[in-house]
Amino acid sequence: MAPLNLPFLNKSDSGLPNGVTHPTWVVLDLQGAYPARQPASPIAALLNRAETLEALEARVEKLCGAEWLHGVLVRFGGFAAAPATAHAVRGILGRLAQEKRVVAHLPQLTMTALIAASGATEIAAPESADVMLGGFAVESTFLGAFLKKHGIEFENLRIREYKAALTRFSQDHMDEANREQLGAYINGMEGAWARDLAEARGVSEDTARGWLSGDLTSAQGALDAGLITRIAYEDELVGPGTRPMAAVLDLFMPKKPSNAKAGRIAIIPLIGTIIPGKSRNNPVPLPLLGGPMAGSDTVTAALKRAKQDDKTKAIVLYVNSGGGSALASDLIWREVATSEKPVVVVMDEYAASGGYYVATHAKHIVASPYTLTGSIGVVSGKPVLKEFNARNNLNPERVGNDRALMYSASRPYSDDERALIERSIGEVYDRFVSRVAAGRKLTKERVNELGRGRIWSGVDALEHGLIDELGDLHTGIERAAELAGLPYDAPTWNATPKNHGPLPEFVQEAASLAHSAVTLEGLSLWPFGKERVLTWFDQDVKVR
Structure with a gap:
């Protein structure tokens, strides 16, 4: 400091x-x-x-x-x-x-x-x-025309019109559906800002909104x-x-400890893109590669540990993620849905697509008015390097079953392959909608109306029944305490996976990092392994 x-x-x-x-x-x-x-x-x-x-x-x-x-x-x-x-x-x-x-x-x-x-x-x-x-705004750079100029195209299959993941690679401009949903999200944020400042300064919301246009x-x-x-x-x-x-x-007087014998609350973070395997972090700010990644193995192991811990009476899952792997999201969802202990989800800046999927069966969902959530949709795609290869005298040769190489970047999808992928992402979307409908007690028809890949602000999500309350982590811990019958000052702990192996956890992690640095295993160009069907909101919506 x-x-x-x-x-x-x-x-x-x-x-x-x-x-x-x-x-x-x-x-x-x-x-x-x-x-x-x-x-x-x-x-x-x-x-x-x-x-x-x-x-x-x-x-x-x-x-x-x-x-x-x-x-x-x-x-x-x-x-x-x-x-x-x-x-x-x-x-x-x-x-x-x-x-x-x-x-x-x-x-x-x-x-x-x-x-x-x-x-x-x-x-x-x-x-x-x-x-x-100046209010809030976002700016996205679309690379479709640039990539095409260099012989690279991008196939993007999505459900549905609001699902904007990967469009910055496949399109040369923002489509109207994406512009509509981002505009609504920004309006929601400015409305929340006006309410916060109006309450603080004792003025009307109209007066507070006027500060944004008053120069x-x-x-x-x-x-x-x-x-x-x-x-x-x-x-x-x-x-x-x-x-x-x-x-x-x-x-300062030392804080008088609460009755720890009554029980404690586990807090589990889910930060970054959701991927199969273990969580990892790449500090290099590269598209798809950079930043924290929440591995399903790591998050589910932490949830299992909290569920098995006799002292833990409630769990808070703290989500700041735009989703990612549909499979990994479903595995995390399963641990939440099967918990006999109450699980409260607290949403930070993002809890979109797979980041919302994991929350659907929590006992209580808390989001900030400024949270970006929803994005109930599915996407799949791949780069196509056919023209790039031809320009640079690269000649991929195939032997065997073409279906085994359908995700190869050397050629576009065939009509049959495209139909197969569309059926696959349709099945994942139906499962996503069913999860939301069951967890939030909505009809599937209503979830589809709210879905189609559309994002919502925390305020709009509350109005539509996608969350239960506006608040923050403090709010979520209080709700977890109430659900478990604990006092508000019940102790909390950061639940992590159990340590496995003869070496301390930090030694194992250091060895893993060193191995990745040598073999580049940690820098795969596609962070989702072999998976191509994603519940992912990949836009970096940084408000200014």
């Missing part, structure tokens, strides 16, 4: 004013993306330097219980959280504001920073603050519009009784 650069804190005489035995204000820094919890992998956890929502909530809980504390200055610097995470931070600051005076200081008035800061009692900004309130360019304009409560620099918000969080940690 960056040191607080305030002049009075750098003086050698840092004693409190006469008669003051404890700091009256504490400075809490917020910076980074705030992942929900530490990675389950020991090596990843060791390398992770980012503060988590879990750690932030623990800090805030200590501040709430400090009787000597009057207020907290929350300093936003380099805050890079996605909207769904910012909404969770808003909830944390809101709980703090119920106990203490909370002032958020924002040098940059951005859409996501304001979501988080709206949980504070007051919002202040320096006179020179950057104001960037605000300065802190003074934001103050005049009622968006912030004060123009001030940091040194105007603190006094001699203020200390940074790190300087007061020894003043």
